[in-house]
Amino acid sequence: MKALVFDGQARVRDVPAPKTKPGETLIHVTMAGICKTDVEIIAGYMDFRGILGHEFVGTVAASPDPALLGVRVVGEINAGCGACDYCRQDLQRHCPSRTVLGIKGRQGALAEYLTLPLTNLVAVPDTLSDEIAVFTEPVAAALEIMEQIRIEPSHTVAVIGDGKLGLLISMVLRLTGCDPVLVGKHPEKMALFSHLRGRTLPLDLFLQTDERFDVVVEASGNASGWNVAMKKVKPRGTVVLKSTYHGSLTFNPAALVIDEITVVGSRCGRFAPALKLLDLGLVDPAPLISGVFPLEQAEAALRKAQEAGAFKVLVRM
Secondary structure (H helix, E strand, C coil): CEEEEECCCEEEEECCCCCCCCCEEEEEEEEEEECHHHHHHHCCHHHCCEECCCEEEEEEEECCCHHHCCCEEEECCEECCCCCHHHHCCCHHHCCCCEEECCEEECCCCECEEEEEHHHEEECCCCCCHHHHCCHHHHHHHHHHHHHCCCCCCCCEEEECCCHHHHHHHHHHHHHCCCCEEEECCHHHHHHHHHCCCEEEEHHHHHHCCCCEEEEEECCCCCHHHHHHHHHEEEEEEEEECCCCCCCCCCCCHHHHHCCCEEEECCCCCHHHHHHHHHHCCCCCHHHEEEEEEHHHHHHHHHHHCCCCCCEEEEEC
């Protein structure tokens, strides 16, 4: 099969089709998305080598459950051991032995086929196109914030980062009744949220204002976002960290103590609620699609995803 493989260089290659282990399902991928995490992986994040990609839609080609054959699915990306305390609490994303699709110990989704445990799969409603359903993973990541902290309509909220995730987070947070302000460096990107009647502020003007926020979500994908978040969060406020990137962060924790700031790390979310939001049309990610490429041109798709003005780049199998 063809796949986008990173072995120090990302390139489309012919590789053997994956073999399923007991309890796993073979999925024929129909569409995959390129994420900022994929870009960070080729920069060295997680030291991963293999097939890239973790956002996908596909149809079940082989499964321990015959009723799933031919069913269109998305799949949660963390595969746990199934036996530890975290897995028993349905928290496979924190299993110490987990593999992560296209990120850690498991071949990814930018390929004709992939494998995942049967328990990771969620059926896609017939009403959703592949182009929309492929956003399930990042929408679930945005929803995870509201599982971790309570956001009231009266709360002031800032989202730092005008990329794909920052925009989706801003869209999802508006469902709480709050009025988040999206902060970024790219007017053409922030214009999308403005067209949805959302508040936006260029980073330089944001830093010049005296306003501080109850909740600051850091989704810039850059270490500098931490300093911005700490400058703009209120005493006793909450900073939610969404960025993952290659590199390290150095900071003085004194401000956390003095201002009694709560810091929440936030990663993967549950897929079923995200699919429901998409199916109901409460979040519409279609304007975020910057291009659709065939798998044979996945290298060009990856380059497109790294362009300054690009949002979500999709790969059709």
